[in-house]
Amino acid sequence: MKKRLLIVDDETRIRHMLAKRLEPKSYTVVEAESGQQAIKIIQSQAIDLVLLDQNMPEMDGLTTFEKIKNLTEPTVPVIMLTAHGSIKLVLTFLKAGGTDFEEKPIDFDILHIKIERALRASEKLGQEIKHRKDAEISLKKAHDTLEKRVLVRTAALAKTNKKLQSQIAATQKAEKTVQLKDEQLRQAQKMESIGRLAGGIAHDFNNILTAIIGYCDFLRNDLSPDNPQHEDVCEINKAAERATALTQQLLAFSRRQSLQPEIFDLNAIVKDLHQMLRNLISKNIRILLDLTAKSNPVKVDKTQMEQVILNLALNARDSMPSGGELSISVKTTEISTAEAADHLDLSPGCYVLLEISDSGKGIDEETQSHIFEPFFTTKAPGKGTGLGLSTVYGIVKQSDGHIAVVSSPDKGTKFTIFLPCQAETSSKTVPEQTIESLDGTETILFVEDEESVRNVAKRILEDYGYTVILANGATEAQTVLAKQKNPVHLLITDLVLPKISGPELAKQLSKTYKNMKVLYVSGYSHELLLEKTQGIESAFVQKPFIRLNLARRVREVLDQPKQ
Ligand SMILES: Nc1ncnc2c1ncn2[C@@H]1O[C@H](COP(=O)(O)OP(=O)(O)OP(=O)(O)O)[C@@H](O)[C@H]1O
Ligand SMILES: [Mg+2]
Known part of the structure; x- marks a missing residue:
């Protein structure tokens, strides 16, 4: 493409002459007769080079150059046409960024060389600028892409990080739950084995106590009240009664005590106990009751439930020697699956909640793992037996x-x-059944593996007029019965016997001796009897039996019509 030259000169003759000489050199020539016109042309069309006359009437070459310098990018090359000897002007022009100059009279060959050189330099500069701009654009693009990538990567990383964190949290939670469950399981197993041990001891103690209390009774009856030994026997009896109470607590803990659960409103039980608690607990402890207007029915043994509340309230009292607050609340609530999962042996469902809280000294974690164990106490010797909470535990579980x-x-x-x-x-x-007399003349077979218990029972029952035959187990029972000429009216048997259990024996004997009635005795609970008789309600006496209890129960059973 032809290069476009702009000739700026006020003298028409010179412009034409220049045009005439330059056009044949393959340039397109545009003319301007003043600086103002030159500016307009440059603003409206592409010009590759300017030949600019210095001496023009309205706006000289230097001023025009200053104006057009900023109109193009890169600056269009300008060659100044000057009068001979105007060195100072030329210097100013070149310093200001002018490309070249040519003195008049113009030597066209030299001017042509200068034009070509200026055009090449300008073209090169243009290319360089273009390259630079292209490079800048690519750089910006790369930068933008990089920034976008960084943003995307950062977002992805943040997402991964969040996921990882929630995974870590979930794992930690799961580990904690497993740990908690392990701990709860360990605790439950420990309580179970201590329970078995306590139950076993209580059972054997009940046999021993039956003998002690029984013989005490015989002695007391034989001694006149003014005999000095009468008092001693009473003391032995009192000690045996204390031991019975203790054994009872152990049985409660091992969930083998005899309970008589009925439906009660827990609100009412708490309300009834309030006055008693007020009397037992010093005035510097505030007692707050929070009971719902609606009743909260539960199936409990009332006396045992009172024991539970009392034990917990007294522990709370002991934890606040210088006063505080004891709150007792009762409410009904639905336990969700999630809430139930926090406890080892709690299934979701509807529960009546009894909460007993105090503002006392609290219990550290290590102590907490022992509080339900029988005989665990932090109280000073003689101040606590450590049986309070174990009794509570047993009653609640039962x-x-x-x-x-x-x-x-x-x-x-x-x-x-x-x-x-x-x-x-x-x-x-x-x-209440009213019984006129406890005496009887019937024959009773008493089956029990503990000799002392057998002998005590025999003496008690004989005192009331019965004929008593004894057997130490099922086999002996069969033998003595076979020898017996007169009818046997009642079988009294221990629930747990070696080889064949009491209920088993009763079942076997009932085939031959259809009219014989049955009464069970045991150091264990009524519940165990139900277990052993597959839920069939049967007459039962708890060991250690006292004379009156046994005699009354025997009379009741004998007087009942046979079912
Ligand atoms: N509310 C409580 N605040 C602080 N510690 C308690 C609380 N309840 C129980 N404990 C702790 O648990 C232990 C066992 O309580 P538990 O009721 O079984 O026995 P005790 O109170 O020591 O004796 P007892 O009940 O036979 O008088 C207490 O010795 C005490 O350390
Ligand atoms: Mg206590």
């Missing part, structure tokens, strides 16, 4: 409930008891 404790040192303690909700029903009252 009532199909659950107990939980939340406590930390100096933050107080809260015990929560969960008892399964019950449909509201009025509790039945069993009319």
Whole structure:
């Protein structure tokens, strides 16, 4: 493409002459007669080079150059046409960025060389600028892409990080749950084995106590009240009664005590106990009751439940020697699957919650793992037996409930008891049977593997007029019965016997001796009897039996029509 030259000169003659000489050299020539016109042309069309006359009337060459310098990018090359000897002007022009100059009179060959050189330099500069711009654009693009990538990567990383963190949290939670469950399981197994041990001891003690109390009774009856030994026997009897109470607590813990559960409103039980608690607990402890207006029916043994509340309240009292607050609340609540999962043996469902909390000294973690064990106490010797909470534990468990404790040192303690909700029903009252006389003339077979218990029972029953035959187990029972000429009216048997159990024996004998009635005795609970008789209600006497109890129960059974 032809290069376009702009000739700026006020003298038409010179412009034409220049045009005439330059056009043949393959340039397109554009003319301007003043600086102003030159500016307009440059603003409206592409010009590759300017030949600029210095001496023009309105705006000289230097001023025009200053104006057009900023109009193009890169600056269009300008060759100044000057009068001979104007060195100072030329210097100013070149310093200001002018490309070249040619003195008049013009030597066309030299001017042509200068034009070509200027055009090449300008073209090169243009290319360089273009390259630079292209490079800048690519750089910016690369930068933008990089920035975008960084953004995308950062977002992805943040997402991964978040996912990882929630995975870590989930794993930690799962580990904690497993740990908690392990701990709860260990605790439950420990309680179970201590329970078995305590139950076993209590059972054997009950046999021994039956003998002690029985013989005490015989002695006391034989001694006149003013005999000095009468008092000693009474003391032995008192000690045996204390031992019975202790054994009873052990049985409670091992969930083998005899309970008589009925439906009660837990609110009412707490309300009834309030005055008693007020009397037992010093005035510097505030007692707050929070009971719902609606009743909260539960199936419990009332006396045992009172024992539970009392034990917990007294522990709370002991933890606040300088005063504080004891709160007792009862409410019904639905336990969700998630909440139940926090406890080892709690299934989701409806529960009546009994919460007993204090603002006392609290229990540290290590102590907490022992509090339900029998004989564990932190109280001074003689101040506590350590049987309070184990009794509570046993009673709650035996009532199909659950107990939980939340406590930390100096933050107080809260015990929560969960008892399964019950449909509201009025509790039945069993009319007391009135018995005129406890004496009898019937024949009784007493089967028991403990000799001392057998002998005590024989003496008690013979005192009331019965004929008593003894056997140490099922085999001997069969033998003595076979020898017996007169009818045997009642079989009294221990629930647990070696080889054949009491209920088994009763079942075998009932085939031959259809009219013989049955009464069970045991150092264990009524529940165990139900277990052994597959839920069939049977007459039962708890060991250690005292004379009157045994005699009354025997008379009751004998007087009942045979079912
Ligand atoms: N509310 C409580 N605040 C602080 N510690 C308690 C609380 N309840 C129980 N403990 C701790 O648990 C231990 C065992 O309690 P538990 O009721 O079985 O026995 P005890 O109170 O020591 O004796 P006892 O009940 O036979 O008088 C207490 O010795 C005490 O350390
Ligand atoms: Mg206690």
